[in-house]
Amino acid sequence: MDSDEEDFVFYGTPIAREDDVNTSRKKKSVAEASGQLRTLAPWKQEVRDEEGRRRFHGAFSGGFSAGYYNTVGSKEGWTPQTFVSSRKNRAEVKQQDILNFLDEDERAELEGQSLGTSSQFDTFGFTAADHARKHAEKEHQKRPSAIPGPVPDELVLPATDSIGVKLLLKMGWRRGRSIKDSHTDVAYDARREARKAFLAFSTNDAKTQLADSEPIHDKSENFTEQPASDDVQSSQNTPVYVLNPKQDLHGLGFDPFKHAPEFREKKRSRVSDNRGPGNKSALLMNNSLFGFKSGKAAPGFGIGALEDFDAEDEDVYASGYDFEETYAEDIDEPTKLIMDSKQKSVQKEAGALSGFRLASNSDYQLERFDPPVVPKDFVPHHKFLGPPETSYKLGDPGPPEVPPPQDNNLKLLIDGVATLVARCGKLFEDLSREKNQSNPLFSFLVGGNGHEYYTRKLWEEQQKRGDQTKLQLDGKLSPRTQKMTAESRGKILGERPLERSSKDLSTSIPSTDAIHLQYNLSDTFTDPSSYSEMPVVAKPFIHDTAKQERFEQFLKDKYQGGLRSTDSGRASHMSEAARALERLDFEAAAEAIKKGKWSKEISTSLTGGMEFTSGGFVQAKDTQAQDAIPKEVHVKRTEYQWRPSPILCKRFDLIDPYMGKPAPAPRSKSKIETLIFTSDSVKATKEEETIIVKRDSYQMPQPEAQGISKDAADNESGGEVEVENVERPVDLYKAIFSDDSDDEEDTSIPNEVGNPEKKAEAANTTLNRLIAGDFLESLGKELGLEVPPELSSSTNKAMNSAPPKETASANSRIYSTYSVEDSSTLNVPHGREIVQDRSSEKREPVNGNLIGNSARSNSTYAETASLGNQVDKNISEKGPLQDRKFKTPSRRHRSSSSSSEDERSRKRSRRRRHRHSDSDSDSSSDHQDRYHSRSKGKKKGSSREKSSSSRSHSKHHKRRSRDSPSRYDYSPEKERTETKRDKHKRRD
């Protein structure tokens, strides 16, 4: 059993037995009663009701549930609603309403003020019904009713009459009747009488017809209609619920004639006999005689015989065949199936009713209007005769042309008034009409004699005015010329008179022509001032006299005004395209000439710097452009490496292509570029040497600046040529093994903090490079390339970076060309560096050549380094600190190489600024200083730095020698672009 119970799962809390609860409470109360609790301090006592429940909470007992029962009445009490917010499920903003803050009674008061229909004017009785219902409810509460409890509102609805109903009732309307014109009601009785008589008349005939062969389904439908008697039909708007009272003793829904419809007829005839004659025939009349109105009456609806047919009574689902037509068939007119219902019924009448004759002429004739015939050439949208602005005027056909009245005086008067009205507006017409009401001369204003002519004239004037304003707008004429007519203005401007008057412009000019005309006009009215200045025409087409002639003619046309003759007979031998081209040329030339005259005013006043004004480019172009046949432009595509900043990639939602890679060279560092560039840099170093030489002896020939390396090599000694040969393969190696150096670079970057460890690191790196260099050497040998055991330029570099001992041993001829002062100044920092280097690590590689090689192998960074280096140089060149500072530059430079391009560029710009100020203040001595400091830094720093710095060096040396030796304006930025351009040139 125990095990069983363990398996049970219990949900919920078991109901405590009442006894237990009661006993506990009772115990307590008993204890209370007996005064046992009295011993407690008063503040510890609890107030309980007779059930033993705690009654006081909150404020009274000092608990948290303050106010639960006693004050606010909600469980939360006054505690604010807890703030609930999560990312998914936001707390919704509650739209607070004034009603939220109102008590119930206040709310009721407020609602009392709300807008409602007063019971008096409550046509539909909504408000009144509500009111009444409320009232009834109150009443109901007051006195007891048979039904206990509140009666559902829907069931008991106190009757109220709206004011509308009351009014209608007073006007004679009765409930259950449709509201109609009074005369229909009046006519109603008369019609009823007539119908009665008519029914009596036709009874016999109809009955016989019915008896023989009426289709059964028709009957059945008619049957339902049958009991619809007159009195019921009179009320159309109240639903008639009982149309077909049950008269038999069958069960509901039981149709005794279901399978024997033949007998239904019998039965019905019997019934109708019982009910009296004429009943059935009334139905028939309904169909045959009056039914023509109800061609599509829904079968089986109780439409009164003489009631007007309403739209709602039409059976939308009715087929073409309704009982009416079948009835017509029965009376031997089977051919007319689909006809106009009216016609059909007329024909029906002919044969259907005995005792009636077909009227010889029916006064009821449905009038049919054929749709107007659309002309074949009619276009369903409007075509404007003129340009859009004036189209509303031109498009207006205007009143028809009217011959002027005989009276010449009247004609003059009309003309004058029309002109005035056209000018001053409609207001004038009204005014004069008012003033001259009695004057018979002005009767044309109010539709008397000559009115048509007046309207026509007025319209013409308006047309004219419209054209004038348009022309003025186009010509940008001053407003005061508005009073002139087109002719007078034309005379003033010396233009050719227009062939067409504005009158027939309105009617006969096709749209294209109008536009053309307008175009010409607007061209015509170029500012006349230009003409006066034009005689001083430059001759842009001197070499081609014919063309020049045409050009002058063109200018004359252009500035003299008047319509341009479209048939340019003088250039008829030219093709249309050629003429157009030439015209464009002329336009351009004229424009250029004009611009040359007052380009300043135009450009500043009109466009104010929107034009390109860079370097007189435009004008130069303009004057030369006329005959310069636009040559074929070939698009040259060049590809560079470009490093987007990581944040840019992020913002564009792209993966940084350079992610994790060190900062690249500023640009033009693709593989091909590198090859070219390195040779460049090599050459630069080379040049540096020559320059150094030159510096000592200024007579040395200037090497070709930035020239092709061949030239430079030619100018240089054989050693340089050798260098050239040597460097290429190294670059090739670099291209192959660049990853290696990259990695080294990466690893070395973070460790640049400048402690002895870094030195060790650097030593390792160099060692690696050494090995790599060995490898390269062997590889080069294998490939048949000459890898120099000792190099001229690289030796130089190597010497710079290697300890001086090395420098001393490696006696290259180039180094020997160093001036004494140079070498001396160079030596001092060398010494220092050695000390430091030695102290830090013993494994400093001795082989400078290889260092040089490997250094060059990652000359990508050398380029980068050059920038940073220059910054450093800038810092370190200052005075006596330089010796101590030589260490910092290297560090800085390396870190800067890793910094982003942006940073670099910023530095660059700063540097540039700095440079300028520097160069202005101090002169060559400064430069000397710089040079030394750099060489120092170079020596100590990585060979990378050296190569680049030497490169830049070479350049400004060149410049310096070329310009003045004293002034030294150093702009690395410029140099960079220079080299870039050169490169481009070379590539091109």
Place this chain on the structure above:
Amino acid sequence: MSVSDLPKKEVNVLKGHEGAVLAARFNKDGNYCLSCGKDRTIRLWNPHRGIHIKTYKSHGREGQLQIMFRWWRQTNLLLGCGIGRVIRKFRGHDGGVNAVKFNEYASVVVSAGYDQSLRAWDCRSQSTEPIQIIDSFTDSVMSVCLTKTEIIGGSVDGTVRTFDIRMGRELSDDLGQPVNCISMSNDGNCILASCLDSTIRLLDRSSAELLQEYKGHTCKSYKLDCCLTNTDAHVIGGSEDGSIFFWDLVDASVVSSIRAHSSVVTSVSYHPKDNCMVSSSVDGTIKVWKT
């Protein structure tokens, strides 16, 4: 699209700018239109109903600042802020700014400046420093186009440079003529470059091949816009004589030209879906054209 479908009928004239209107652009869904003028205002229009909705003032101290937003989510960014206050100001260009565009996600604004640089500004951070400066141009950068992965700039130095962010490379296509305005075809394969020798050139982006040249208009001294229709069937360009030219894209014939304005047509912009176009002019008006 046939020739008759070209928007040549003037529907509305939007007036309000004092002085020349430098550019007018549709927004992305084509319901609104933004224009900027020499009066240093940017105005928002409903071109279809011809209503001026809003004016944004205080841009550009020199008045040279042309804002051509690609304005991709106008409702949020511009209409949404309702008041039209300046929400961000980027400084840094040494000269005037010739063109500005948002990127796809409106996270970056790229501006082309007279100082020969393209600068990318971050819209998401509060930083006012450009996140990227592209200064490989050698003359004023006139216009800029952005794709999802590329920044394309056209410069007076005659180059159209494509900076591919994904590949990390720069493609420089030298046209030899100062490039006024570039606009990209809707399929993104071609670039239309309006050059200052009165020629609009169509470049293939992948091969840098010169596909076609469109001539007949005058464009020698102004920054005139050109664009393609939304079906890429026709090239539209303004002219300095106030007319707008329509060329057939393929055979470069002038299909039509309309005399649109009384002065230089500075900009044309085509509706992204409908046959509708807005043009702006130095005469201070913006006109809306439909078929």
